[in-house]
Amino acid sequence: MTKLEPFQQLARLCLQKGVEHVIICPGSRNAALTIAFTRQKGLKCYSVSDERSAAYMALGMALQTGKTSVIICTSGTAALNFAPAVAEAYFQEIPLLVLTADRPPEWVHQYDGQTIFQENLYGKHVKKAFSWSPDQSELDISNAAALSNQALNISQSQPLGPVHINIPIREPFYPDKISEISQEWESSLPNKPNTTIDVELFKETIKKYPKRLLVIGQQHNETVKKHAACFADKFGFVLVADTIANANGKIKNHDQFLKHADKSVLNPDLLISTDMSLISKSLKLMLRNGAIKEHWHIQDNPSFIDPFRSLTKKVELKPSLFFEQLETCQSIIIDKEYKNAWLALEKKAETDIKSYFENPVFSEFHILKKLLSLIPADSIIHSGNSMSIRYINALQRFIDPSVMIYCNRGTSGIDGSLSTAVGQAMTTDKNVYCILGDLSFQYDKNALWNRYLPDNLKIIILNNAGGIIFNMIDGPKKQDAFNDFFRTEQPNKADLIAQEYGLAYLSIRKQEEVDLNISEFLNKNEKAILEFFTDYEGNVKAFKAFF
Structure with missing residues (x-):
């Protein structure tokens, strides 16, 4: 036994x-x-x-x-x-x-x-x-x-x-009698993390390099969110962060302008990066191809991770501690020309984006912009991968800065986004908005097959009848197997799934339904699904026009 x-x-x-x-x-x-x-x-x-x-x-x-x-x-x-x-x-x-x-x-x-x-x-x-x-x-x-x-x-x-x-475990498995434990196992303590930084080395380094860029990777620490912008202002760094960094920097539209910008003006002498991955391909390519003179990466991880191929110093420290410890240092003279170059592009992007959305078209990108601008403060967004997170990254200026944004970017698969969001919703009182594509939803619909779905779970499905990201790049579209083996065209929808698992269900199929159904969805005090039905060709055209 x-x-x-x-x-x-x-x-x-x-x-x-x-x-x-x-x-x-x-x-x-x-x-x-x-x-x-x-x-x-x-x-x-x-x-x-x-x-x-x-x-x-x-x-x-x-x-x-x-x-x-x-x-x-x-x-x-x-x-x-x-x-x-x-x-x-x-x-x-x-x-x-x-x-x-x-x-x-x-x-x-x-x-x-x-x-x-x-x-x-x-x-x-x-x-x-x-x-x-x-x-x-x-x-x-x-x-x-x-x-x-x-x-x-x-x-x-x-x-x-x-x-x-x-x-x-050997058989038999089931005890005839269950007794309380006679002795607990002694609990040992985990190792303590590093807690200090070489402040003098930091001061010497930034004095040598006037063009300073701070890039925050994916993270969810509220302290980083609070202190990164203060650090950047104090020490003359331009702060650039994707939406999954939850950093609220002054540069939010880099996805829109970097592809066509003059990189020689924007490339830094000194790059400080923190945490994990980026979404923006344009930002990654700029940093990989730039002539960066010194690059510090701040992360409490001993692995040698160098996604920009420029690392000169690894600081094994929690980024929150890095920012906090440097708060007491005196500010450093700022290269205003470098900072102004970024701010000028950001300002122009603001104008271009405002003009772009003055004439809305019926596409998932435009509908999502409307929805994101109305998601209440202090909520949680869990994004699916592929196009969902790319849309959200391009639209981060419309999201309330108190909203925390999550996405499974460790492996960037489409397979477990909804299940992850369900787990989050089960452990918080905040509303959790899971935004994902139709393929990702269908792949992971067993996330709803349990007895614990909470009323704060809100699901937004971008149903374009397939994997739209393959329409955004030239290679797949030229293949005979495009619809079945790349785009993976599919006709399914979520209304009966919502009925089976007890979720309220709304859909948007035309422009006249956008404002009313988004408002009704956001005001529901129960678990719910909102499904957009849009034409994939129109979606591709609308998103490409943004850039």
Whole structure:
């Protein structure tokens, strides 16, 4: 008989380490884990059948709370279904503890049911992988305690990320009697992050380079949002940030003007970058091709990541601490000519954009502009990938600066956006607006297949009957297989799905419905779907005209 106590001790340890949310995918091999975690007071456990969706929901919970979420499944392909979300968590630095039940090792590859190779299943896409022994001697349980402590600490140490524990479990799985644990596992502390910067080196560096650019990558830290703009003003940096940086810089229209701007005027001598990825291809290309003399990257991550191929110094420090520690330094003389060059382009873009929207056309880009400008302050937007996030990035000037914007840009897949948004909505009282394309919605509609959908979940579907991003580039359109194998033309809509899962449903099919139906959607106090139906050729024409 498998002893239940080590599993109870693991659940208690998770609680002690700050875990709040646990998603359990039903199965038999993981019965001991299910019993232990559901009995642990203080943990909120959810039953979700689709493992792929469940893992993304857990990711959304961790993304929203900043705390490690736990996902649990049975043996076999169930564990493989966690993989897309595990990879996203790794590259987006989101803390997950992945617990996979397994057959004992002597039954692996012996034609036994629900058995695959589960040790190190996720490869490089977890920070570390561990395995419990299937046996339960005093030494085995002591080792399980030590590695479980280590796993939780690693998930919660910078850079945050997923950690895997594979747990072989012998039959029988179900105890006749459940007792309280006799002894808790001792909780060890995670490593402390770096907390200091060489202030004098910073001062010397910026004095050498008058053309200074600060680029914030994807991040969700409110402190960075608060201090980055102050830092830029004080030390003469031009702050450029995509919408997923949540930084509220003075330059918001770079997507619109960079493609045609004179890069020689805009390229910096000194680049300071922080955090993770960018959306704007024009900004990335400018920085990769520019003759940058010095480039500092600020991120509490030891990996050598150099997306602009110009890195000269890596500062392993939380960007929020970097900005805070430099607040007490004296301001530095600013190269107004460099800053004015950026501001002049920003001002011209403001005028061009205003003129562009004076004559609205019926396209998803124009409808989305209207919607984004009306989303209430202090809300959350979770964007799908592909065209959805590109639209939002181009329209960031219309979004209230208090709105936080999220997107699964770790791997940039279209497969788990809705499930991630559901996980976020389950762990906040704020309205969560998930904006995604029709293919992304159909791919991930099992996100709605659970009993926990909250009323603050609002879904906006851009239904252009396929993958419109392939219409934006020349190569795919020239291929005979374009409609079926690139654009992936599809006729489905979401009205019956909304009915099945109990969501209110509205649609927009013509210009006359835009204002009324957006207003009705935004005023609903229940979970709801708003679906735009537009012509893909008109969408392509409207978006390209913006630039």
